Amino acid sequence: MALEAVKVAVRVRPFNQREIDRQAKCVIKMDGQMTMIYNPDAPNEDPKKFSFDYSYWSHDGFRMTPDGSAEPVRGSTYACQRTVFDDLGQGVLNNAFEGYNCSLFAYGQTGSGKSYSVVGYGVNRGIIPITCDELFKTMSxxxxxxxxxxxxxxxxxxxxxQVRDLLSKDNPKGGLNVRQNPKLGMFYVEGLKKVPVGSYSEIEKRMEQGTQSRTVASTNMNATSSRAHTVVTIVFDQIIKTNNGETKKSSTMNLVDLAGSERADSTGATGDRLKEGANINKSLSALGNVISALADLSMGKKKVMVPYRDSILTKLLQNALGGNSKTIMIAALSPADINYDETLSTLRYADRAKKIQNKAVINENPLD
Ligand code: ADP
Ligand code: MG
Structure with missing residues (x-):
């Protein structure tokens, strides 16, 4: 069983209107795999440097085509949706066909570009839709x-x-139960709908249905952004007839759009919103603790307890982190000086995730 590190990508988006209105300065530079961040309060200080598997410059150098998709202008280094898919999504797809579990999760503060990369908007489809489209194309x-x-x-x-099934109309009050499989040790959501799909357009419809039923609450940071973690799971089975029966190659793909990583206090939240912030941070800080523990383990530290059980998110992502999965993290960055602290903390988070070692195996078993 080969150990393989989590692949980490960072991507910096264009300025948004708020940043333009406040005449924000760009504090991010990229050079190959390197990402540098400049402290706006210390202009003479050297930038902090990070190295990732991929550093995507999507800040400028693009134009909108008549159909509304963003494409690089000639000679620019703008990384468009297709480039990101070719590097990250195509790998997920190849691994799925080989029978490996795959996970991809997007991390970053609200408004930094997580959903843009993972789901996309309109014609600018993100990794999940393109991956699903290509999956059915390859199957055909x-x-x-x-x-x-x-x-x-x-x-x-x-x-x-609490877990809500986005494909179900009647979710129980208090959410669905998360249970542990006594034999395999894995956590799963009891009663979650898993719908068979036979084409890309069926997946598109289901994504649409799921997106409609998300809990959307507005905060000062971003009026429409969801304050929840969204998890899309695709189970892809290949059933092969052999001389003495059938075997099944199975791949589970977990594609996760995390809630904003900003601290509750910086969003001006109070009351219910603050409680949400605390819980969101509970899941995200649990994720941070799991990542730290796994990073310690891979650096040779002994007797490290990995606290998967501390939150729903880490229970469900157990395989993705230090387990049987090939995993990619994409960290979304705001380019603006006004978000320096959050962006630096995202870069540090991503830097720790690089150290996680996974043990992916091909899931192939005879069917009885
Ligand atoms: P998040 O999901 O992290 O809250 P979004 O993905 O919704 O953030 O992005 C916030 C805004 O920035 C959206 O209007 C989105 O279209 C835009 N945006 C994000 N990333 C990019 C990108 N790489 N290129 C162009 N626009 C982007
Ligand atoms: Mg989002």
Whole structure:
């Protein structure tokens, strides 16, 4: 069983209107795999430097085509949705066909570009839609009569430490239960809908349905951004006839759009919103603690307890972090000086995630 580090990508977005109105300065520079951040309060200080598997410059150098998609102008280094898919999504897809579990999660403060990269807006489709589209395209090229495919789709959100099924109309009060499989040790959501899908357009409809039923609450940071973690899961099975029966190669893909990583106090939240902030931070700080513990383990530290059980998010992402999965983290960055502290903390978070070692295996078993 080979150990493989979590792949980490960072991506910096264009200025938003608020940043333009406040005449924000860009504090991020990128050079190859390097990302540098300049402290606006200390202009003479050297920038802090980080190295990642991928550093995506999506700050400038693009133009809008008549259909509304952002594409690089000639000679620019703007990283568009397709570039990000080619590097990250295509790998997920190849691994899924080989029978590996894959996970991809997006981290960053509200408004930094997590949903843009993972889900996308309109014609600027993100990693999940393109990956699903390509999955069905690749499946349709199969001409082996002994091979068939099954795809299951589910979508949930974790909000205030409760799980809601985004494909279900009647969620129980208090949320769905998260249980542990006594044999395999893995956590799962009891009663979560897993719908069979036979085409990309069916997935598109389900994504739409799921997105509609998300809990949306506004904060000062971003009026429409969800304060919940959204998890899309695709189970991709390949059933192959052999001389003495059938075998099944199975891949579970977890695609996670995390809630904003900013501290509750910086969003001006009070009352219920503050409680949400605390719970969101509970899941995210648990994620941070799991990442730290795994980073310590991979650096040779002994007797480290990995606190997966501390939050719903870390229970459900257990395989993605230090387990049987090939995992990618994409950290979304605001370019603006006014977000310096949050962006620096995102870069540090991403830097720790690089150290996590996973142990992915091909999931292939005879069917009885
Ligand atoms: P988050 O999900 O982190 O809260 P969003 O993905 O919704 O943030 O992004 C906030 C805004 O910035 C959106 O209007 C989005 O279209 C824009 N944006 C984010 N990333 C990019 C990018 N790489 N290129 C162009 N626009 C982007
Ligand atoms: Mg979002």
């Amino acid at each position: 090229t199969n001409n082996d009569p002994n091979k068939r495919y099954e795809v299951l789709f589910s979508m949930l959100e974790i909000y205030n430490e």
